Amino acid sequence: MSVKPKVETVAKPAKKSKSLETLRGFRDILPDEQASWEKIEDTARSLTRAYGFGRIRLPALEATSLFERGVGKETDIVEKEMFTFVDQGGVKMTLRPEGTASVARAYIEHGMLNQPQPVKLWYMEPMFRHERPQAGRYRQHWQLGLEAMGSDDSVLDAQIILMAHGFCKELGVDTMVNINSLGTPAVRKSYVADLTKYFKGHVKKLSETDVRRLQRNPLRLLDSKEEGMEELKAGAPQIIEYLDDETKQHFMKVLEYLDEAEVPYTLNPFLVRGLDYYTKTVFELVSANPIGENGSQLSLGGGGRYDGLIPLLGGREATGAVGAGIGIERVILAMKAAGTMPDNKRTADVFFCQLGEAARRKGLKIFEKFRQSGVDVGEAFAKGNLKAQLEIADKMKSTIAIILGQKEVLDGTVIIRDMEAGAQEIVD
């Protein structure tokens, strides 16, 4: 952050001033992308409505401590990815890096435990993480979030997964669900300890990369693709062996429900997620086809159960909850790859053309009448000549053009042109 104040030199031949650009990892979403966004919003709205989810709109800024406590101080997100600052009043705040902590906060803050449980909420909001950007990875990205709070019934785990999967499917994106169960944080801890012990015993067989993984994040070894690892991984302890009976039962039920609902999933005993609040079920949504120009295989979404979060943030003990987050930009990448992007072009069955000042004036009123009566009419009032207007009518795939010129204004008539046949007639 050492931006030196630019010394104003005597300008040589007046060079254009450097144009301002978006910040790294941030971007504009322009009109030609809106059709996809609107389709996504529509799909989210009808899906959540069907499943009885109410929308929540969250503040972009939260107290930093919400994420430190909720997501976990040791996580990558909190440790190095948050946009955090102190405001004029000395309050430490953070642009939310994810939505679940905020929703849990809202659940507690608004006494939602007095509503029929589970309380089901959804949101579609931008999230902020200071990461190195690349395709499908931005510093501001949008997430569709689904959260069901106040119940630990495994049917909700299944429903959340079902919804996340169905959401993508409706948008023409086939996904695979990777699923696992983590048990409690204590279970995870003892598992990681044993896992580390196991791999340390085989450290000579590990590649350089994997040795680094062993030091930094042993769980990552489990999806290492280095040579010879398959064998080693097969002998590694699996977290499922560490689960208590209740968690096992819960997990089995989730899987049964998914089978019943015909959601395809892959049991991945090595799936772990980077947020501390997860307990029991965790899952990840991966596009069935590679997305992006280089065929990268980014995950479209993920989530899981977080039974400990609400108590941790000061809510009532034993308030179970489960949720999912889906990355909108990544879904759009997947839609592009699948060729299911909706058409963005403005079309209009009828197009209104005007010629000359008098016609333009009268036309404004006529156009407004059409619009108010619900007829979808295209226009290009900024164009003066008829040729340009008909060109636009053609691009809008209009079948009828209404032409109002000087003469027609005087006669109180209008020309109706059939765009396909090219025939026209004068109408009063």
Next chain:
RNA sequence: GGGGAGAUAGUUUAGGGGCAGAACACUGGAUUGUGGCUCCAGUAACCCGGGUUCGAUUCCCGGUCUUCCCUCCA
């Protein structure tokens, strides 16, 4: 955060130490009141800073941004 690749009109790109070329798009015209095809014309670019050089958009260094891998995640 570590490593690799790249950056030329709005977009896709050609080129290359000495006037930067095209296509699409856009604007106008051929028809001064008629679209879809065609033809003509116009607007429009070498990321920023330094170095080497008579001369740098081109070569070198640094920065910025994009992208890929690692890490991590949506």
